[in-house]
Amino acid sequence: MPSIKFTYFDGRGRGEVSRVLLAAGGIKYEDVRLHESKWAGMKPTTPMGELPLLEVDGTTICQSNSIARYIAREAGLAGKSSLDQAKVDMITEGAGSLFDKAAQIFILPEAEKAARKKKLEEKEAPELLEYLNKLASNKGYFVGDQLTAADIALYFNYESVGSLTIALPSLDKYPNLKKVADNVKANPGIAKWLKERPVTTY
């Protein structure tokens, strides 16, 4: 079994989906949470100047999506066939785009922030959630009839965007997505992680 070390800040942000995938897959790993004061010193030693990082038996992978996809494959949550994996990827990118948009707004100057936030909350997010709701089955799975990384991506990106004080529409409006969320929370590895994970502001 390879030794695995996951490094991110002490928050959910772009790291949580990977931690959840590791939990869902029952994969043991070292959960390194870097204090922000240590980042400047560490940054030049990283492959691309960013976190998160995944170290597996001497190889370092960066880029949160690439890390998550690697873990999903190791955990058997990436989709069974190549076509299923592509479906998982497309949903994951869609769900991730919600977080990307929210994160971009977060760093805007105040003057621009309000207008962009309104556009995301009132137009872009409802539109995307509507599309995603159609892509999920009424049993609450995006691909086949088992939990995959796509379901996990939807729930945890939704959760993270909420932490960035963006008022997303309630998942109650999207019955299939609500079932996806329920299935995610019911997975034993994920349920355990949700109970035990450090509480963080983002």
Next chain:
Amino acid sequence: MAPKYKLTYFDARGRGEPTRLIFAAAGVEFEDNRLTFEEWPAIKPTTPMGGLPLLEVDGVTLCQSLAIARFAARDVGLAGKSNLEQAQADMFVDEISELLPKMAGLFFEKDEAVKAEKQKEVEELIVKTYTILEKLSGSAGYLVGNRLLWCDLIFFNIASNVENLKPGTVQNYPKLAKSYENVKLNSRIAAYLAKRKETPF
């Protein structure tokens, strides 16, 4: 017999070209469906997530350009062998792809003053990105490992646009320049580029 794959995008390179290059490199036939901008609004609500490109294969419609490109790469054997090698190729693609929205923003900017500002930002981002990629790139003439993978094609695609913006840029980065040349000289890619229709973007 109809090709196994149908790619739908606008009549442009944009977010469709990565997949076209992947099929070209593998010598795999595909239906290259190009929509006009006038046709698009009627088609948009019928798509999985309201965007292009789309790839139709085995009765399934995929969206999201990188999900499509990665699937095509796997199908034609250009994704990387092991899970770890695939992750390494993926991380190069992720980093390279960060240039795309900034370059698109610059290309479509009409205001001259704003355009000058954006040009400066793009040039700085190119230096930052290429420096990172050069440091991580393999030394065998390819970004990852010792043969052409989809990440080399993705790099070539964006680097070609960078060369249009500022000719000679890639030559300042020896390992990246080797990957770029290897793609350009690949016989199938060379043939594809010779026939490729010129489009503004």
